[in-house]
Amino acid sequence: MKFEQTPASSRHSSKAQPESTSQVEAAKTWTLHIILLQSPVWIAAVAAVMQTGVLRQWTDVEYLLFSVSAAAPSVLLPALLPSRPDRGRRPWYEAYHAKLHAWLAVVVAFGTYFGTHYFFDLMGMRYAFAGARWTLGAEVVGTSGQGVPLFLYPLTHAYFATYFAALLVAERAVVGWLRPGSVVRAAVVLALAYAVAFAETFFMASPLLADVFAYDNRERMLGVGSFGYASYFAVGLPMVRRIDGCGKSWGLERVLIEALATCMMIMVSLEMWAKFIGPL
Numbered sequence: 342m343k344f345e346q347t348p349a350s351s352r353h354s355s356k357a358q359p360e361s362t363s364q365v366e367a368a369k370t371w372t373l374h375i376i377l378l379q380s381p382v383w384i385a386a387v388a389a390v391m392q393t394g395v396l397r398q399w400t401d402v403e404y405l406l407f408s409v410s411a412a413a414p415s416v417l418l419p420a421l422l423p424s425r426p427d428r429g430r431r432p433w434y435e436a437y438h439a440k441l442h443a444w445l446a447v448v449v450a451f452g453t454y455f456g457t458h459y460f461f462d463l464m465g466m467r468y469a470f471a472g473a474r475w476t477l478g479a480e481v482v483g484t485s486g487q488g489v490p491l492f493l494y495p496l497t498h499a500y501f502a503t504y505f506a507a508l509l510v511a512e513r514a515v516v517g518w519l520r521p522g523s524v525v526r527a528a529v530v531l532a533l534a535y536a537v538a539f540a541e542t543f544f545m546a547s548p549l550l551a552d553v554f555a556y557d558n559r560e561r562m563l564g565v566g567s568f569g570y571a572s573y574f575a576v577g578l579p580m581v582r583r584i585d586g587c588g589k590s591w592g593l594e595r596v597l598i599e600a601l602a603t604c605m606m607i608m609v610s611l612e613m614w615a616k617f618i619g620p621l
Contacts, residue, residue, distance in 0.1 A: 362588025368427040368437040369585055375422065375438075376415045376506040383411040383499045391550055401475045404492035412499040416442050431590065440584055440596040442498075445505065447600035448577060449498045452607070456573070457493075458483025459611045463620050464566045465557030504537050508578050534574035538567040561621045569618065572610035577603055 390396045390407065399407070419425060419438035427436050434440075457478060460466040462485055470490055478489030515529050542563055546556050556562040580603040585591055 364426065364430070365437070365585050365588045365590055368425070371424070371426050372419045372438045372441060373506040373510055375419050376502050377510065379414040379418055380503040380506075382414060383503075386411060391547065394549075396470070397553065398472070399470075400472045401491065404470070404473055404490065405475075405495070408492040408494075408496035408499070412495040412502070415499060415502040434593050435590065437585055440591060440593060441505075441581070442502070443593060444581055444584060444596050444600040444603075445498060445501050447597060448573075448603055448607075449494065449501055451604035452501075452573060453478075453489060453494050453497050455479050455482050455608065456611065457489045458485065458487075459615070460570075461485035461487050463611075463615055463618075464562055464569060465621055466562075467555050467557065469553050471553075500541070504541075504574065505577065505581050508533050508537065508574060509582060512578060512582070530578050531571070531575055534571040534578060535567055537574050538570035539563060542567055542570065556621075558621055565618070566621050569611070569614045572614065573607055576606045576610060580606075 386407070396404070396407075420433070420436070425436070425438070454477065457466075459482075462483055468487060468490060473490035473492060475491040476488030477491050477494070511533055512529060515533075516526060519525065519529070521529065542556070542559075546554065546559050546562065556566070580599055583599060584596055
């Protein structure tokens with residue numbers, strides 16, 4: 342009796358086939374929902390330290406421990422939960438959650454290192470965290486002389502993970518409902534970006550924290566300055582949406598290149614703000 346041997350390519354075809362569009366989209370949706378579900382934890386923690394004023398007694402160690410703890414769940418939960426749709430189908434560094442956080446890390450590093458100085462000089466932002474001695478900011482950009490506290494890097498990552506997850510989910514819902522053309526979709530992105538920028542400024546620049554974090558003119562920052570801050574999200578949302586877009590999985594290298602392109606566009610937007618609007 343003669344047995345025909347199955348070709349090796351057929352035996353391993355399940356591993357060679359790319360993921361379907363539905364599988365890629367399922368991984369994206371799941372990751373965004375997990376990030377949003379854990380977000381109330383860090384939001385409540387930030388609200389608690391703000392309301393109690395305990396952060397006024399902290400040193401750099403406490404600030405860093407708090408900020409890393411705030412950012413960790415959005416990074417670790419999508420990686421560790423067994424319900425992740427793309428678990429086992431690709432290397433960990435090609436999973437959507439890993440690429441999303443790699444993109445966020447680049448944008449956050451740029452925004453904190455360089456972008457914070459635009460907020461100091463143009464929008465009248467002031468930090469006065471007495472116990473924060475460790476700083477990391479641009480040496481040439483900016484004229485205010487203020488330092489950028491090191492703990493803001495992981496804390497901003499927690500913020501931006503939630504913001505961009507919410508923006509992606511909201512945009513998808515609005516676009517699915519309106520089915521707009523490109524002009525209307527751009528208006529939706531701008532509206533969502535402004536809403537996020539305004540909301541953060543409103544809640545974070547609280548009079549209760551005026552001695553540690555404030556804007557020289559809070560009302561003008563809310564109404565006008567929020568457009569400048571919104572440039573991060575107006576530029577970032579269309580770019581982060583592209584990751585694994587059209588159901589096609591990207592490589593990590595492409596994600597990092599796109600993140601750097603996002604940073605350049607944000608810097609151009611901030612420079613345009615400086616040239617045409619100027620300091621608040």
